[in-house]
Amino acid sequence: MPVATATGKDRELKNAWSRFWFLPADPTTLGLMRIAAGCVALYIHLAYSLELNEFFGPDAWLSQEAANRERLEQPIFAPALGWQQPPEPIRFPQLPHRRAAIFEVLRRLPDDPDARITRLLFLSTLFQNIGERRQFFTDYAALSPEQRQTVKRQLADKAPETLIAFPDSFRQLPPADAVRNLAEADALIALLGPQPGLGYFLDWFRDLDTTQRFGALDFIRDLPRAGTERADLLNYFEFWNADSRQTYTRGRVVFSPWFHVKEPATMRGIHAAVLIVLFLFTIGLWTRVTSVLAWLAVMFYAHRAAPVMFGLDSVVSVVMLYLMVGPSGSALSVDRLLARFRAARALPAPWAEQVLAGPTPSILANITLRLVQIHFCLIYASTGLTKVKGATWWNHSAGWMSLMNPDFSLVHHRWYELLLHTLAESRLLLALLCGSVVVFTIVMEVGLPILIWTSLRPIFIVGSILLHSGIAFVMGLTPFGLIMMTMLLAFFPASVVRNAPDWMIRRGKPIAVRFNPADDAQRRRANRLRALDIAGQVTLQPTAVNSMDKVDPWSLALLRMLRWCPGGRWLAGKLMGG
Amino acid sequence: MTEPLIELRRLYPRAGIALGFIVVALVLGSMRTSDGLDGPRVVLVALGTIGVGSVLARRPDLPAAWAIAVAGGLLGYVALPASWDSFRLLAGVLTAVALVGLMVVLLPLRWRLRAATLLVVLHLGGIVTAITGEGDQPWLFAQMWARVYRPYLQFTNQNTAYHFFAPNPGAPSELWFGIEYDTPDAARRFAWVVVPKRSDSHDPLWNSYYRRLKIPEYASNASELSNPLAAELEEFASLRDPPERDANYIPHHPLQPAARQLLIPSPATQHLVLPSFVRHVALENQRPGSPIKSIRVYRVVHDYIFPEHFVGAPDDKGKPNRQVGPFDPTTYLPYYLGTFDAQGVPRPGPDALRWWMIPILARPDAPLDAVRFRSLADSDYERSFVDHVKRHAGSDGYRKGP
Numbered sequence: 008m009p010v011a012t013a014t015g016k017d018r019e020l021k022n023a024w025s026r027f028w029f030l031p032a033d034p035t036t037l038g039l040m041r042i043a044a045g046c047v048a049l050y051i052h053l054a055y056s057l058e059l060n061e062f063f064g065p066d067a068w069l070s071q072e073a074a075n076r077e078r079l080e081q082p083i084f085a086p087a088l089g090w091q092q093p094p095e096p097i098r099f100p101q102l103p104h105r106r107a108a109i110f111e112v113l114r115r116l117p118d119d120p121d122a123r124i125t126r127l128l129f130l131s132t133l134f135q136n137i138g139e140r141r142q143f144f145t146d147y148a149a150l151s152p153e154q155r156q157t158v159k160r161q162l163a164d165k166a167p168e169t170l171i172a173f174p175d176s177f178r179q180l181p182p183a184d185a186v187r188n189l190a191e192a193d194a195l196i197a198l199l200g201p202q203p204g205l206g207y208f209l210d211w212f213r214d215l216d217t218t219q220r221f222g223a224l225d226f227i228r229d230l231p232r233a234g235t236e237r238a239d240l241l242n243y244f245e246f247w248n249a250d251s252r253q254t255y256t257r258g259r260v261v262f263s264p265w266f267h268v269k270e271p272a273t274m275r276g277i278h279a280a281v282l283i284v285l286f287l288f289t290i291g292l293w294t295r296v297t298s299v300l301a302w303l304a305v306m307f308y309a310h311r312a313a314p315v316m317f318g319l320d321s322v323v324s325v326v327m328l329y330l331m332v333g334p335s336g337s338a339l340s341v342d343r344l345l346a347r348f349r350a351a352r353a354l355p356a357p358w359a360e361q362v363l364a365g366p367t368p369s370i371l372a373n374i375t376l377r378l379v380q381i382h383f384c385l386i387y388a389s390t391g392l393t394k395v396k397g398a399t400w401w402n403h404s405a406g407w408m409s410l411m412n413p414d415f416s417l418v419h420h421r422w423y424e425l426l427l428h429t430l431a432e433s434r435l436l437l438a439l440l441c442g443s444v445v446v447f448t449i450v451m452e453v454g455l456p457i458l459i460w461t462s463l464r465p466i467f468i469v470g471s472i473l474l475h476s477g478i479a480f481v482m483g484l485t486p487f488g489l490i491m492m493t494m495l496l497a498f499f500p501a502s503v504v505r506n507a508p509d510w511m512i513r514r515g516k517p518i519a520v521r522f523n524p525a526d527d528a529q530r531r532r533a534n535r536l537r538a539l540d541i542a543g544q545v546t547l548q549p550t551a552v553n554s555m556d557k558v559d560p561w562s563l564a565l566l567r568m569l570r571w572c573p574g575g576r577w578l579a580g581k582l583m584g585g
Numbered sequence: 586m587t588e589p590l591i592e593l594r595r596l597y598p599r600a601g602i603a604l605g606f607i608v609v610a611l612v613l614g615s616m617r618t619s620d621g622l623d624g625p626r627v628v629l630v631a632l633g634t635i636g637v638g639s640v641l642a643r644r645p646d647l648p649a650a651w652a653i654a655v656a657g658g659l660l661g662y663v664a665l666p667a668s669w670d671s672f673r674l675l676a677g678v679l680t681a682v683a684l685v686g687l688m689v690v691l692l693p694l695r696w697r698l699r700a701a702t703l704l705v706v707l708h709l710g711g712i713v714t715a716i717t718g719e720g721d722q723p724w725l726f727a728q729m730w731a732r733v734y735r736p737y738l739q740f741t742n743q744n745t746a747y748h749f750f751a752p753n754p755g756a757p758s759e760l761w762f763g764i765e766y767d768t769p770d771a772a773r774r775f776a777w778v779v780v781p782k783r784s785d786s787h788d789p790l791w792n793s794y795y796r797r798l799k800i801p802e803y804a805s806n807a808s809e810l811s812n813p814l815a816a817e818l819e820e821f822a823s824l825r826d827p828p829e830r831d832a833n834y835i836p837h838h839p840l841q842p843a844a845r846q847l848l849i850p851s852p853a854t855q856h857l858v859l860p861s862f863v864r865h866v867a868l869e870n871q872r873p874g875s876p877i878k879s880i881r882v883y884r885v886v887h888d889y890i891f892p893e894h895f896v897g898a899p900d901d902k903g904k905p906n907r908q909v910g911p912f913d914p915t916t917y918l919p920y921y922l923g924t925f926d927a928q929g930v931p932r933p934g935p936d937a938l939r940w941w942m943i944p945i946l947a948r949p950d951a952p953l954d955a956v957r958f959r960s961l962a963d964s965d966y967e968r969s970f971v972d973h974v975k976r977h978a979g980s981d982g983y984r985k986g987p
Contacts (some may be wrong), residue, residue, distance in 0.1 A: 086724060101818075246857075262672060306741075315797065315800060317796070318749055328741055328743070361587065411886050
């Protein structure tokens with residue numbers, strides 16, 4: 008029987024997996040998330056309108072030229088696949104003038120790798136006794152070529168007096184060896200050039216440890232033979248501090264028209280198109296297409312202007328991605344309304360009744376909602392668990408740092424600063440406040456990813472709303488709070504969202520409408536009324552008497568929402584067929 | 586039961602028109618004199634791709650619709666001008682997505698669900714890889730990030746670890762640009778540009794202010810407290826503290842640890858980020874008839890204050906201390922990043938204080954109630970604080986905060 012039990016468990020697990028991911032779900036929650044996320048995205052992008060050039064233009068904070076260079080050249084490394092580690096990158100000076108001088112020397116290296124080493128041979132002699140030989144070498148390099156010839160002759164002749172002082176260790180060498188060493192010194196001087204480059208190079212080589220020195224010689228020897236290739240490698244190294252041969256790849260996988268467009272008029276045109284797309288997405292018109300375009304639009308901005316992007320943009324990108332994948336336009340959208348109109352026209356076709364009954368549950372809606380839920384939990388777990396590693400969260404000072412953050416919190420308001428000052432007068436009160444802030448944050452962020460899957464879900468939903476409202480109020484991160492709460496909507500049962508119009512109906516009344524089905528015009532208007540009746544308020548009564556003209560548009564839940572919108576009255580009239 | 590779907594044959598004309606747009610872009614690109622036609626080509630490809638997308642949106646259940654999308658993506662890739670390389674990347678990815686969609690649609694339902702499972706697992710694997718991407722990343726996840734997930738995570742802007750205010754809330758940063766103009770008018774000779782400033786925000790929810798708050802962080806994101814070579818340290822020290830000190834000598838910060846007083850930006854920050862920032866500031870702050878002579882840049886850590894300093898808690902002898910407000914000048918720890926011209930080119934040669942902290946200190950007789958510092962007049966400021974940044978930049982006034 009163990010086999011049968013195992014198979015049963017397998018099936019149970021498989022079924023649980025299928026139920027979790029593939030049970031068709033009502034897309035109404037996704038529709039509400041679309042409206043909320045669309046509003047946030049629209050706000051963010053509207054706010055860009057006055058800063059288009061400052062953030063995304065050719066002369067933005069990160070200029071187009073710099074952004075393109077970063078996009079195409081940024082080094083990407085991958086760890087070694089085996090145990091063998093790649094050679095440690097060679098350390099070069101950080102001071103620009105020293106760094107530039109050394110790279111100038113490297114650019115002058117001959118094509119032939121053996122010739123490069125020959126030019127550097129004297130370094131080994133020099134570093135046998137760098138203390139006394141460095142001064143000699145520096146003095147020797149300062150001589151003219153003719154003077155150096157004289158010095159060589161004096162050394163070969165063992166002359167008692169020479170132009171410069173030779174170190175003792177040098178004088179003890181056989182004359183032939185000493186002259187050969189000086190020939191090597193000439194080669195090194197020819198390569199290093201005059202001071203101060205020569206000195207910077209020697210300093211650099213001296214300051215490397217033994218392993219790094221050998222590494223530097225290997226680096227020099229292994230530089231490409233071809234001049235252009237070598238120059239590219241050195242230029243890249245000097246700029247990015249990375250050996251392009253050790254990188255896994257280069258550049259970031261990003262796209263945006265702001266990497267290419269320069270003309271202000273074109274920029275404004277693209278931005279206007281983006282705002283239109285985001286608006287259409289928010290109201291849910293042609294959502295299958297506009298959701299993709301809206302996601303692309305969000306990427307355009309996020310990819311181009313890395314220096315001004317923050318947590319808000321990461322979360323907006325996530326939400327827009329999921330709303331693009333899922334059928335977010337299947338409910339609470341203009342698309343849905345249009346489908347209802349088409350269905351009303353097609354009545355009494357069976358499919359039309361089905362469409363008017365409500366959005367069709369879909370597997371994709373469930374997959375999307377599950378992905379949002381899991382992603383939300385991952386965000387919380389990541390930030391919560393990382394906080395647990397931080398000393399300031401353990402000793403509760405993170406609470407003070409959050410409340411007193413000079414650039415984030417409300418402390419730029421006089422009243423807030425004075426309130427904090429009053430609180431801080433009492434150490435106990437402040438400790439209680441900061442402790443509460445920290446404990447609540449940690450409990451929410453660490454506890455929610457697990458406990459939201461239990462019967463405690465309502466408590467954690469309320470807690471999460473409180474957390475993000477607090478962050479929005481105290482730290483001013485309102486759009487961030489709103490987009491996190493949009494993700495949180497994925498945990499709301501669809502029935503809660505679907506029945507939300509009920510509260511509107513309670514304030515209105517059930518509507519009984521009499522119409523003559525034999526009259527085409529009346530029948531069409533009655534069907535239109537059914538299409539607009541998203542809350543099931545209307546009861547159609549086919550009789551000879553017509554009461555269609557007595558229907559108050561504002562008694563319908565859908566139209567009531569338009570009442571305070573600009574042009575809402577006109578639109579309501581049109582929808583009613585007036 | 587759902588609304589009857591549109592028939593494929595009715596979609597063919599739309600698909601034809603959409604593909605036609607892309608083909609026209611292709612033809613324009615193949616013309617000998619296609620200079621100046623890059624823009625129209627991109628617009629045509631964009632319209633064509635949207636058209637193809639709308640066809641697919643109507644019948645995502647049909648392999649033919651996905652095949653049209655694959656064709657559209659491939660044509661778009663070829664039709665886009667080389668100068669729009671990032672859009673070629675986009676076209677390539679859209680083609681790949683359409684190809685995967687085509688393969689999934691061809692599968693029976695049971696296998697489609699298996700494919701969906703695979704895609705979900707792959708996607709969530711990527712998110713976990715990104716989340717573990719900061720700090721000590723496990724070797725396996727580091728491999729997965731670099732060799733598998735990086736393109737996907739970057740493309741979808743999900744390459745983030747969500748470490749909001751974690752492991753510890755970091756002190757915010759600012760950038761101060763001291764602009765010197767070439768003008769005989771002493772009143773217009775110097776200007777400070779502080780980033781971010783709340784007054785620069787244009788929207789009611791301060792979103793643009795929070796975006797600007799990230800700008801200094803980008804200059805410091807790329808910074809690293811590197812380990813200078815011995816000769817460099819000697820040079821740093823000799824430039825910073827010359828043997829003969831004149832009246833212009835700026836002391837070290839007496840209260841900050843020595844290791845915190847030198848911060849060397851990474852080469853990418855030095856070569857890419859700072860010159861770009863300086864060029865932008867120069868362009869935004871031009872004054873007619875007064876060309877910019879130089880711009881001094883300071884990256885400023887706006888340090889937190891402890892509650893006991895905030896309330897001016899008395900010392901162990903019961904003597905009251907000065908109250909330090911959140912915008913007290915001494916809470917700013919500025920690092921000098923160099924002097925640049927209006928083109929963002931750093932002033933050549935050694936620069937004595939580059940990358941060193943320039944202190945702003947309270948005078949011993951500074952007023953005890955510094956919470957009111959924001960209403961300080963210039964003269965009171967001078968009486969209360971020693972602002973070496975102001976002296977170093979050659980400015981007459983101080984920066985008003987916040």
